[in-house]
Amino acid sequence: MSYRAISILVSLLITLGIWGNYTLGVINLYQRQLFSVETMYGLLFSAVIYTIFLEIILQTTLAIFKHKEANDKSDERDKIISRRANSYAYKILSFGVFCVTFYILFPVLAQFTFSMPGLAKEYEIMHLIIAFSLLAEVICSSVKLISYRRGY
Incomplete structure (x- = not known):
């Protein structure tokens, strides 16, 4: 695998692992009726810190081991793959x-779809934004990986 493909795979695994753990933590706290703003902030803060820390450590380690490929400039194929993946995201x-x-805009209809009692609506909106952002990131990384594996 090339340096770029391994780098994308590492980022994808970090994203899935840490944010999957965050999601399971939120669901677990919600089911046990312990979900509050304070516990949400704790989970969110730890997920962000772990993501930053692991990205720095693993990407630096990868760049050390594949230093020749890490210094290569992106070519036309890399730009096309990136554009395609960003389009999907x-x-x-x-x-x-x-x-x-x-x-x-439609809170009456929305109360049946994504309601978390004990949590302000602003935090529910924040979780929706986080969910769609993470989904877009996972789709973007997946499209890049598939494109690099296919060679275009």
């Missing part, structure tokens, strides 16, 4: 903006 984010706007 942008579509997911656009759909997420539509859903969040719908959720804000």
Whole structure:
């Protein structure tokens, strides 16, 4: 595998691992009826810190081991792959903006879809934004990985 493909794979695994753990933590706290703003902030803060820390450590380690490839400039193929992946991610984010706007504008309909008692509506909106952002990031990374594996 090339340096770029391994780098994308590492980022994807970090994103899935840490933010999957965050999601399971939120669901677990919600089911046990311990979910509050303070516990949410604790989970969110630890997820962000772990993501930053692991990205720095693993990407630096990867660059050390593959230092020749890490210094290569991106070529036309890399730019095309990046554009294609960003296009898919942008579509997911656009759909997420539509859903969040719908959720804000029609609270009567939205109360049946994503309601967390004991949590202010602003935090529910924040979780929707986080969910669609993470989904877009996972789609973007997946499209890049598939494109690098296919060779275009």
